[in-house]
Amino acid sequence: MRRTIAVALTGLAIAATAPQVAVARDSAATSLPRLERHDGRFSLIVDGEPYFILAAQLHNSNAWPDMLDASWKSVEALAANTVEAPVYWEQFEPEQGRFDTENVDALIAKARATDKRLVLLWFGTWKNGQMQYAPEWVKRDPATYPRQLDAHGQPLDNLSTFAPANLKADRRAFTALMAHLKEVDGNRHTVILVQVENEPGTFGAVRDHSPAANAAFAAPVPEGILKSVHRSSGSWQDVFGPDADEMFNAWANARYIGAVAQAGKRVYPLPMYVNCWLRYKDKKYPGMDYPSGGPTYNVFDIWRAASPAIDFIGTDLYTTNATEFRKVLDQYHRPDNPAWVSETGFEPGTAPLLYEVLARGGIGFSLFGIDNPPSDTQTATITAHARNYRLLGPINNLLARAMADGRLKAAIETAGASRRTLDFGDWRVRLAFGPPPWGSSPAIIPNSPDIDGRAFVIRLDADHFLVSGVDVRASFERTAEDGRRGQLLRVEEGVYRDGRWQAHRWLNGDEVDYGINFHKDARLVRVKVGAF
Known part of the structure; x- marks a missing residue:
């Protein structure tokens, strides 16, 4: 609906360097x-x-x-x-x-x-x-x-x-x-x-x-x-x-x-x-x-x-x-x-x-x-x-x-630079962009054909991370110098509904042995880590 208003505005002389008005x-x-x-x-x-x-x-x-x-x-x-x-x-x-x-x-x-x-x-x-x-x-x-x-x-x-x-x-x-x-x-x-x-x-x-x-x-x-x-x-x-x-x-x-x-x-x-x-x-x-x-x-x-x-x-x-x-x-x-x-x-x-x-x-x-x-x-x-x-x-x-x-880190793929590392202190996440190979990654990883890779990682708490990406493999490594070794305790694929995490399935075996692989589909993975 059209609405027309006539307004008389006075007293609007403002010094350009005046401080912002307190609300x-x-x-x-x-x-x-x-x-x-x-x-x-x-x-x-x-x-x-x-x-x-x-x-x-x-x-x-x-x-x-x-x-x-x-x-x-x-x-x-x-x-x-x-x-x-x-x-x-x-x-x-x-x-x-x-x-x-x-x-x-x-x-x-x-x-x-x-x-x-x-x-x-x-x-x-x-x-x-x-x-x-x-x-x-x-x-x-x-x-x-x-x-x-x-x-x-x-x-x-x-x-x-x-x-x-x-x-x-x-x-x-x-x-x-x-x-x-x-x-x-x-x-x-x-x-x-x-x-x-x-x-x-x-x-x-x-x-x-x-x-x-x-x-x-x-x-x-x-x-x-x-x-x-x-x-x-x-x-x-x-x-x-x-x-x-x-x-x-x-x-x-x-x-x-x-x-x-x-x-x-x-x-x-x-x-x-x-x-x-x-x-x-x-x-x-x-x-x-x-x-x-x-x-x-x-x-x-x-x-x-x-x-x-x-x-x-x-x-x-x-x-x-x-x-x-x-x-x-x-x-x-x-x-x-x-x-x-x-x-x-x-x-x-x-x-x-x-x-x-x-x-x-x-x-x-x-x-x-x-x-x-x-x-x-x-x-x-x-x-x-x-x-x-x-x-x-x-x-x-x-x-x-x-x-x-300050709990989120992200990176994108660029030509000639197919690896990145996201540092979270006691843990780091290694990213390998490009088509994920089967088995361990080669020394030189090729870029994806369209150089479309990207990833973000959110630290949810001391033991949980939320990960997503496109054309990337994410691997978790524990870096705390206390003589203990890191391990993945659980990897879940799922969604957030009304602010609550709902797992669709647990990933293990082939899906995590050499890192967590993300292709073109948009999906969320929650990772629980631990040490022994």
Whole structure:
């Protein structure tokens, strides 16, 4: 049902460096989704329990009510527990001050009907480094809502972050969205995260050259930024030299987006993040290879200092190269930021890479553009990723809690490296990827034909481990130096139902003599170990 609301929002002037608003500790606030950090690890808490996001992201133009039934068929086939879907500023505020909640309400209703969670993506000032989703009344009035200017004074397809009217307009709309979510979902938590803007930054220039921007560029670098990058005082050019334009633009964008997020959190403090068009694959020219001033790794410290209301940064990581994937994850998996793949490419080759997120104790993984027309590629990709999602979904809470506690380890197969070892202190698990041979493994194990191997191991308690994998053999060895030898006491294949382990069969003899073999089928094995 279409619902239109008119909202007058006042008192929203927010300092970009203001601390996050403290939330009243009432029952509704304490049960809100939140990001927790402890012992250097992160957890997304949903309804009081750790939650690992297994997401399907809709195509950009498919978050309309009439498109949802068709799109949701792919969501269900993927077995996703979460759907990422955009909210379009141009649709949400078609006339200044009038807010249309039809699309948002349809998404929430569909997610509830299918027992899914939602991550809403605010397509406001930015979408892919441009102002594509700004309302028509903004686009038609550059005198009121100025554009960024390049070094020659020509307008760019970006709203200037130094124009108060631009910030006021985006902030007002975003706050109306958050107010509506609180009203319709504040006790249900269908929406668990909000992405503020989409791949922000500037194309066509490294920074804004409007008069207000030039004046800020010539001014001293703010003290908070200097502290974050461990530099002495001076202008942006003095402090950062040849990188000054990009660093300045990162500060400008982060400050602007942080103010938008802060305003929304004053109303309804859900966790909020920004996704990043990455500087990777040997791309190095800001404003050409990637949007200048987005939260790329080289300006990350500036972003964290300038946008305290943003809880974390996500990676839009489009590669099937495991080395490149790991490199980017390690750039963003930091003491102040969890591993979070906010988008990855819709292809079978990205499926094993989910296990790299598990290995880093990340908070989730999202497959972009899942709702395509039927094709062999669509079927193959959904099948490859659904193998992961269907395995991990039923143990989501156990999985997320194990990562929060540091009890999960994982690895994937890479070309030329078919062996890995997972160390649990008094025990280790040796992994041999590739087609499991009969009998003892040869000295050189070939990779599997599609290099699709992966495995994770969770230590359940002192004597029990949960194991699963694809194209891998797992062998347990006791490493405690107490003169005792390790042994497998029981190996069970089974499932978790309602949080309880149910064994289907016990494995022994040929199935465990040379390790526990996993092929393409997704299955769980619980191992009880002992010593004599």
